[in-house]
Amino acid sequence: MGKKKNNDAAWVEAKKRCRLNQADIQMAKELGMTPKGLLKNIPAPNQQWKAPVNVWIRDLYESKFGKVLSVKTSSRPKKVKQDKPVSDDYWDPDDLPF
Structure with missing residues (x-):
């Protein structure tokens, strides 16, 4: 069972370093x-021609199966980022002259 744990840890590291999802x-x-093969294929900064691992x-x-697996997302709606409040008492530090 030692190999299973090592393999799971390697997949976790590859997921993190290659920025992969499930x-x-x-x-x-x-x-x-x-996982080792994925880590070896992370493009270096001078390898602009190389695609990211994902x-x-x-x-x-x-190309092999004719389709791509999709990630299941939750049914919760995403939070909408609110704009800055508009009121007379609101001041922005960027508007200061100094």
Whole structure:
């Protein structure tokens, strides 16, 4: 069982460092990828031509299976960001002359 825990920890690290979601992890596993392989394919700053790992996984999955797995979202509505309140007593520090 030691390998299972190590493998789970490796997937968690790959998910974090490659900025993947659960659907990306599932697609990578179905493609037979390993966490180590994903980490090795993180593009370096001088590799502008290389796609991010999540895009690379989705492209490979789509070319092999013809579709991409989607992430299930919650049914809760997203919070809407409120604008600044408009009133006479509101002041913005950016409006100060100094």
